[in-house]
Amino acid sequence: MSTSKKIISVILGALILFIWSMVSWMALPFHGNTLTQIPEGTVDLQKMQNDMPEDGVYHYPGMPADDSPETMAAMEEKLNKGPRIALMVYKSGATKLMDPMQFVLGFVINLLTVIGLFYIVSKLADKSIKSILTTVIVIGLIVGFASDFAMLNWWMFPMDFTITNVFDYLVSFSLVGLLFGSYSFKNA
Known part of the structure; x- marks a missing residue:
């Protein structure tokens, strides 16, 4: 060829x-x-920009750095209550x-x-x-x-x-x- x-x-x-x-x-x-x-108004964008200054992929409740039984129990409680945000791409600045x-x-x-x-x-x-x-x-x-x-x-x-x-x-x-x-x- x-x-x-x-x-x-x-x-x-x-x-x-x-x-x-x-x-x-x-x-x-x-x-x-x-x-x-x-939906509009669901997310406090100003708070998000203040609390999440870095661009990245986020999730909630997230994996704790400490895997002690107490920390894992708190994590399980958050998961049982919900919500769970699996992956969210966050860009702090303007995009086109x-x-x-x-x-x-x-x-x-x-x-x-x-x-x-x-x-x-x-x-x-x-x-x-x-x-x-x-x-x-x-x-x-x-x-x-x-x-x-x-x-x-x-x-x-x-x-x-x-x-x-x-x-x-x-x-x-x-x-x-x-x-x-x-x-x-x-x-x-």
Whole structure:
């Protein structure tokens, strides 16, 4: 395979991932239906900015630094009362909606993902569409189980949120697999 065909394949694959992600998040209702907004006035934003000066991923009640029986009993009591906030990304300063750099970084992430998929597919002995599709679908499932289903288990992400994310991997990786099978590795 020529270098130009490899480069075209990777760029087209990254575009496929990028476009599918945009369609999935912006045009289809699935992601929007799995995210719930915190109602206005529920959070004291000024108190949050004062008490949480650092950006990061937070959870409540959080794991105590001390694992003494008393501390763990207090933690269990908090968990039994609720609420539990599994993961919350907190950015203290201003952010932009649809920041262009997020799109650039998103495309770079897609590019690196497709390079990985391309490398794995290039190592297949059988480069039929069926073999390529099976391989990329299995990779999508592995990604989903190792990331999203693990988050469902440990951080209690909702099942519909998890299934939607895994579905995205399967669709986008399948589309890239079709590109690889019908163009990149055709007649390989």
